[in-house]
Amino acid sequence: MTISFVLVVIGVLWLLAMLQGLESLRGGLRFYRYVKSQICRPRHERPFTPPAAVLLPCCGLDDRLADTVESLSRQNYPDYEVIFAFESVDDPAYAAVGRWAAGWRTVRWKRVVAGRAETRSQKIHNLLAALAAVSPDREVLAFLDSDAVPHSDWLRYLVAPLAEPGVGAATGFRWYTTNGNIASGIRSAWNAASVSFLHDDRLNFCWGGSTAIRRADFDRLKIASKWQRALSDDYQVTRAVRSADLRIRFVPQCLIPCMEQTTMRGFLTFARRQLVITRVCAPVLWKAGVALASNFNLGATAVLALGIYAGAHERTVMAAVAFSAWGLIIALAAAKSALRQLAVRMILKSPSVSWRDFMWDVVGVGPVGVLHLGLLISSARSRRINWRSTEYEMVSPDETLVLGRTSPGPRLTAEPVVSLS
Numbered sequence: 001m002t003i004s005f006v007l008v009v010i011g012v013l014w015l016l017a018m019l020q021g022l023e024s025l026r027g028g029l030r031f032y033r034y035v036k037s038q039i040c041r042p043r044h045e046r047p048f049t050p051p052a053a054v055l056l057p058c059c060g061l062d063d064r065l066a067d068t069v070e071s072l073s074r075q076n077y078p079d080y081e082v083i084f085a086f087e088s089v090d091d092p093a094y095a096a097v098g099r100w101a102a103g104w105r106t107v108r109w110k111r112v113v114a115g116r117a118e119t120r121s122q123k124i125h126n127l128l129a130a131l132a133a134v135s136p137d138r139e140v141l142a143f144l145d146s147d148a149v150p151h152s153d154w155l156r157y158l159v160a161p162l163a164e165p166g167v168g169a170a171t172g173f174r175w176y177t178t179n180g181n182i183a184s185g186i187r188s189a190w191n192a193a194s195v196s197f198l199h200d201d202r203l204n205f206c207w208g209g210s211t212a213i214r215r216a217d218f219d220r221l222k223i224a225s226k227w228q229r230a231l232s233d234d235y236q237v238t239r240a241v242r243s244a245d246l247r248i249r250f251v252p253q254c255l256i257p258c259m260e261q262t263t264m265r266g267f268l269t270f271a272r273r274q275l276v277i278t279r280v281c282a283p284v285l286w287k288a289g290v291a292l293a294s295n296f297n298l299g300a301t302a303v304l305a306l307g308i309y310a311g312a313h314e315r316t317v318m319a320a321v322a323f324s325a326w327g328l329i330i331a332l333a334a335a336k337s338a339l340r341q342l343a344v345r346m347i348l349k350s351p352s353v354s355w356r357d358f359m360w361d362v363v364g365v366g367p368v369g370v371l372h373l374g375l376l377i378s379s380a381r382s383r384r385i386n387w388r389s390t391e392y393e394m395v396s397p398d399e400t401l402v403l404g405r406t407s408p409g410p411r412l413t414a415e416p417v418v419s420l421s
Contacts, residue, residue: 017299
């Protein structure tokens, strides 16, 4: 193998990474413009407010669950009800939610006990129980995670796009705020990369922590049936909406800040779980992620290694060219990250977004890119995940095995019950 051949291979890898970087930067510009256009729309353009039901599955006392419950009591929306769903009355969240919501005067709310899931994720099991308790006159279903704290206009913004022809669902997303430690910074940067795709109707997806859909569409697409043995609620909604040739509309105003603490072990477990779910439920998306991450890392690593080699052998010109080539790849990725951070700052304000988020996202593009590829590789084989103290095996997107609990669960009631409050 001659040095000329090696240089050609490195040059091709660099060129492929550069082309990807340029296209990625274009995507970043489109995302920035999309967010700006949505933020600049007058609020009076969003008058669509049909009767809605907010479904919130609970499992334990999340750090900010009290804030989530409080925020649901003051939504700027004319007619909505809230249904909290639990596995058992012994879930400490059951009594806590009852106390926190007891003072609500203008919003109807219910607590639903679903029992233990046997053939699907506990989250979906809770959601199905909540669906059965939705009042007959509700025209829109909105889904919210228990660790997400929405602002007072969240429901109004989330429901509004459903009035547009061809829109099957509207979604927000999570934004992890860096809170000081290394793990939270890496989590923030890793999660931020997904935000940039949400403006693109071809690539976006529903996030179960903040999604709205017309009840008629939910029933027509038979999403409840698709949930029967599934693990992922949001991927099933995404698949159903796409199969009906409907669009998913990302609502920037429904980007929800998440500020809970994490550890490196906690982040790695979370990220790998998300990627395993993606590989099983959206294999094309997962394979595309592997291809893009591999292309970026191979191109950057190849020219960086060449620069180090050339420098060690006193080939100054070659080293300078190689390091410059590496810098161009990193600069394109950093520029896209900077655009993303600027766009998010049109939506969120301090402390929901901080300078640390910017630094980790922009400066950390290289190391986080390597980590992302490693996480993708680690998710390539296993179909087992641990989620909220329950171990699952995903046989397919439509079939889930509940393998058992990794910690004792609460005492369960024999049948699902509804507490009307």
